[in-house]
Amino acid sequence: MSLLCRCAIGVAAAALLAAAWQPALADPAAGPRYADGAATFQANCVVCHGHGGLGQPSLAPPLTGYPARYIASADGRRQLAMTVLDGMYGDVVVDRKHYNFKMPDFSRLSDDTLAAVLNYVVFDLAPLPPAAAPMSAAEIAAERASPASGEAVRQHRAALLPSLGL
Ligand code: HEC
Structure with a gap:
């Protein structure tokens, strides 16, 4: 078999795998509740x-989880609104594992788009979606009015976690 041919088979297999993958949705049969948010998540x-x-x-x-x-x-x-609007920078711990990289800010995306992507994360990706009101565009807009640094977002998170028992 030629090298070119083997490579083509590899690409086809990778494409098949990608097509077969589905997120762990709460109810996979119904598809994501926040389809716009899902599209934003895939893109960004x-x-x-x-x-x-x-x-x-x-x-x-x-x-x-968080x-x-x-x-x-x-x-x-x-915290959710400021993370997507302002990004986050520095060492954070999730489930006892450290992450220390830079979350970029997505302030270029609209209030509606950011609310939808957060709702996709919270209500479609969490194994047990919480019984809470979805994020609204107005909440994103309110947070957009007071921009913060990625380090300030991390500090806000550090103050928040103990109050949630995390
Ligand atoms: C370039 C990589 C990158 C991209 C792209 C990215 N993130 Fe992040 N994200 C991170 C990192 C890294 C952290 C942790 C930040 C730190 O280490 O201070 C994070 C943290 C978060 C958190 C906080 C989690 C917690 O436990 O507090 C949320 C929520 C989040 N990201 C959502 C998103 C959403 C929604 C998008 C797309 C709109 C996105 N991220 C795009 C890298 C990224």
Whole structure:
């Protein structure tokens, strides 16, 4: 078999695998509740946070656990909004694993788009979606009015976690 031919088979196999992959949705038969958020996630977030938001060791944390806890409190909701608007920088711990890289800011995306991507993370990717109101565009807009540094976002997170028992 020629090298070119083997390579073509490899590419076809990779494409098949990619097509077969599905996120761990709460109800896979129904598809994502936040389809717009899913599209934004695939375009902007999956590269670091991995398929289904499962995270990538030493690059970016999983998003399947903590964000669903954050959304239950007012301060946690602010934390979600500021993370996507301002990014986050420096050492963070998720499930006792350290991540120390830079989450870019996504302030170029609209309030609606950012609310939808957070709702996809919280209500579609978490194994047990919380009984909380979805994030609204108005909450994103309110947070957008007070930009923060990535380091300040990390400090806000550090103050938030103990109040949630994390
Ligand atoms: C370039 C890689 C990268 C991209 C792209 C990225 N993130 Fe992140 N994200 C990170 C890193 C790294 C952290 C942890 C930040 C740190 O180490 O201070 C993080 C943290 C987070 C957190 C906080 C998790 C927690 O436990 O507090 C959320 C929520 C999040 N990202 C959502 C998103 C969403 C939504 C997108 C797409 C719009 C996205 N990220 C795109 C790298 C990335």
